[in-house]
Amino acid sequence: MTDTASHAPIHLRTPGTDVHGAAPWSSYLTGFVMAAALTAASFWLASGHLLTPASLVAALVVLAIGQMLVHLIFFLHITTAPAQKTNILALLLTLLIIALMVIGSLWIMSQLNVHMMPMDQLMQMQR
Amino acid sequence: MSTMQLSSGEHAPTRYHPATRFGVTGFGFYVYLLTDAILFSAFFATFAVLKNATAGGPTAQALFDVKNVGLETACLLTSSFVGGLAMLAAEARRRLPLILSLCAVFLLGLGFLSLEIREFVGMIHAGAGPDRSAFLSAFFALVGLHGLHITVGLAWIIVLLIHLGTMGFSASYRRRLFCFSLFWHVLDIVWIAIFTFVYLLGVQS
Numbered sequence: 001m002t003d004t005a006s007h008a009p010i011h012l013r014t015p016g017t018d019v020h021g022a023a024p025w026s027s028y029l030t031g032f033v034m035a036a037a038l039t040a041a042s043f044w045l046a047s048g049h050l051l052t053p054a055s056l057v058a059a060l061v062v063l064a065i066g067q068m069l070v071h072l073i074f075f076l077h078i079t080t081a082p083a084q085k086t087n088i089l090a091l092l093l094t095l096l097i098i099a100l101m102v103i104g105s106l107w108i109m110s111q112l113n114v115h116m117m118p119m120d121q122l123m124q125m126q127r
Numbered sequence: 128m129s130t131m132q133l134s135s136g137e138h139a140p141t142r143y144h145p146a147t148r149f150g151v152t153g154f155g156f157y158v159y160l161l162t163d164a165i166l167f168s169a170f171f172a173t174f175a176v177l178k179n180a181t182a183g184g185p186t187a188q189a190l191f192d193v194k195n196v197g198l199e200t201a202c203l204l205t206s207s208f209v210g211g212l213a214m215l216a217a218e219a220r221r222r223l224p225l226i227l228s229l230c231a232v233f234l235l236g237l238g239f240l241s242l243e244i245r246e247f248v249g250m251i252h253a254g255a256g257p258d259r260s261a262f263l264s265a266f267f268a269l270v271g272l273h274g275l276h277i278t279v280g281l282a283w284i285i286v287l288l289i290h291l292g293t294m295g296f297s298a299s300y301r302r303r304l305f306c307f308s309l310f311w312h313v314l315d316i317v318w319i320a321i322f323t324f325v326y327l328l329g330v331q332s
Contacts, residue, residue, distance in 0.1 A: 025211075025212065025215050028208055028211035028212060028215070029208075031208070031211075032204070032205075032207075032208040035204055036204060039200055039204060039319075042322075042323060042327060043193065043197050043200075043327070046193065046327040046328075046330070046331065047193060053331060056331060057328060057331070060323050060327055060328060061323070063323070064319055064320060064323040064324075067319045068316050068319055068320075071207070071312060071315060071316050071319070072316070075207060075208075075211055075312045075315075076309065076312050076313075086154070087154075087157065090157070090158060090161055091161065093161075094161040094162075094164055094165060097165055097168075098164065098165060098168040101165070101168050101169060101172055102168055102171060102172045102175065104172075105172035105173070105175070105176055106172065106175055106176065109176045
């Protein structure tokens with residue numbers, strides 16, 4: 001997507017900049033078509049048996065990230081324009097917190113599972 | 128950094144504009160949405176941890192109907208697109224297209240919500256309510272939280288339609304519509320994560 005720089009009117013830009021006005025509605029249409037195609041691909045891959053389970057997980061994760069990017073770029077109009085630096089920084093910080101929380105939880109809980117005695121043996125010991 | 132450059136007295140780059148009410152409110156709401164995403168990620172982490180804790184109860188494969196999820200996704204994606212068109216109609220100050228597109232967003236959101244409620248009621252009647260297992264508690268908490276946000280969004284659309292009649296295309300109205308638009312798009316992004324990680328990957332393993 002071409003960056004509209006600081007002079008061109010930009011509509012629904014995420015804030016951090018006060019530049020707004022009428023935006024290309026083709027941006028929304030492009031985003032809608034791309035998001036629909038990616039979503040259809042997700043459901044199609046998940047319902048078929050084309051891929052092995054491991055590669056299916058990878059494919060679905062990649063498709064999900066792609067869809068989120070399409071939404072961010074074409075619907076929320078987040079760009080790498082200098083005027084949007086604040087937005088991008090806030091978004092990156094949020095992504096860091098989310099990654100720490102999700103990966104950290106999964107890591108700690110799987111370690112606990114590995115190191116803990118199976119529940120039935122634990123019950124035996126407590127008797 | 129930008130303020131330092133401005134106060135240093137040299138000619139300021141043209142891209143720096145003084146903050147307006149629109150920019151400040153919009154940015155504040157954007158930051159709220161980011162914290163909302165953190166809230167959702169806590170629920171996602173909980174679900175991921177408890178995914179296999181079915182306590183002998185029904186599993187994801189037995190419960191989830193991918194066709195229903197596809198319909199819900201179609202409703203929400205289309206409503207997000209129409210929400211964008213509503214913003215365009217408001218920018219052009221065209222009242223009828225704005226009313227029509229807001230009504231379309233409302234109906235599509237309502238369609239999504241009724242599909243979700245039907246799914247929940249069906250699961251609870253089949254003995255797979257949130258009290259059945261840790262997996263189902265986490266599922267109802269995560270998907271229910273998203274549904275709750277959608278419900279709030281639907282109420283917000285009604286308020287926006289009423290305000291269009293009372294305040295018209297004022298600066299404050301544009302600000303409110305902008306915030307709603309951000310809110311609605313972000314809910315769609317959260318739904319992408321839900322249908323991928325909860326439903327599509329849930330029915331695989």
